[in-house]
Amino acid sequence: KAGVTQTPRYLIKTRGQQVTLSCSPISGHRSVSWYQQTPGQGLQFLFEYFSETQRNKGNFPGRFSGRQFSNSRSEMNVSTLELGDSALYLCASNFLQTAGGQETQYFGPGTRLLVL
Amino acid sequence: AQSVAQPEDQVNVAEGNPLTVKCTYSVSGNPYLFWYVQYPNRGLQFLLKYITGDNLVKGSYGFEAEFNKSQTSFHLKKPSALVSDSALYFCAVSLGRLYFGRGTQLTVWP
Numbered sequence: 222k223a224g225v226t227q228t229p230r231y232l233i234k235t236r237g238q239q240v241t242l243s244c245s246p247i248s249g250h251r252s253v254s255w256y257q258q259t260p261g262q263g264l265q266f267l268f269e270y271f272s273e274t275q276r277n278k279g280n281f282p283g284r285f286s287g288r289q290f291s292n293s294r295s296e297m298n299v300s301t302l303e304l305g306d307s308a309l310y311l312c313a314s315n316f317l318q319t320a321g322g323q324e325t326q327y328f329g330p331g332t333r334l335l336v337l
Numbered sequence: 338a339q340s341v342a343q344p345e346d347q348v349n350v351a352e353g354n355p356l357t358v359k360c361t362y363s364v365s366g367n368p369y370l371f372w373y374v375q376y377p378n379r380g381l382q383f384l385l386k387y388i389t390g391d392n393l394v395k396g397s398y399g400f401e402a403e404f405n406k407s408q409t410s411f412h413l414k415k416p417s418a419l420v421s422d423s424a425l426y427f428c429a430v431s432l433g434r435l436y437f438g439r440g441t442q443l444t445v446w447p
Contacts, residue, residue, distance in 0.1 A: 225380075227380075254434065254435070256435075256437075263437060263438075263439045263440060264427065264435075264437040264440075266434050266435065266436075269433075269434060276433075277433055277434050279434075311380055311381065313381075313435075325371070325383055325386060326371075326383075326431075326435060327383060328373070328380040328381040328382070328383075329380050330379055330380045331379075331380045333378075
């Protein structure tokens with residue numbers, strides 16, 4: 222099976238702009254989670270989608286949003302970019318048979334966003 | 338509140354020596370624990386997980402981890418380190434979502 226795909230891999234934006242990142246999970250996986258990784262804050266959970274519904278949300282401002290499509294592909298959007306949004310954004314794919322199941326999350330290579 | 342601690346920012350070990358990367362956790366209920374590894378400019382790769390059962394879990398690339406409920410620890414181990422094991426290691430606990438430790442940079446010297 223192909224792994225988790227994230228596009229683009231690298232992105233440079235300026236403050237105030239918005240950005241959309243894409244994630245295609247492993248075939249058959251219906252749950253997608255997003256994480257932000259920075260040197261200062263480490264790995265922080267953004268949100269999780271399962272069958273096109275947001276199931277869980279981390280502690281990020283409303284500028285961070287996401288959605289999931291019927292084919293399980295997911296996008297996350299960051300509006301009004303700030304310098305502090307520079308980070309590696311990781312998408313994780315999870316089969317998730319049942320709510321609260323402890324299946325393994327498999328991560329994509331990430332999108333590295335630089336905000337100037 | 339759920340939390341995961343990796344008390345060492347860096348671990349240095351000579352090739353061929355055993356290695357240990359430490360992790361302690363604080364969760365309510367039964368923990369589901371994971372180890373991931375991250376190589377430079379890459380995403381996270383799954384190494385192993387503990388859900389229930391045997392306290393010694395074997396994973397990828399010769400790694401294993403020991404779950405200790407009384408000490409609330411889940412240390413990652415490998416009997417003989419390789420230079421190629423040099424990477425950033427993350428411990429995580431799953432409670433509907435993953436809570437990660439801050440990561441431990443492992444350097445294996447030739």
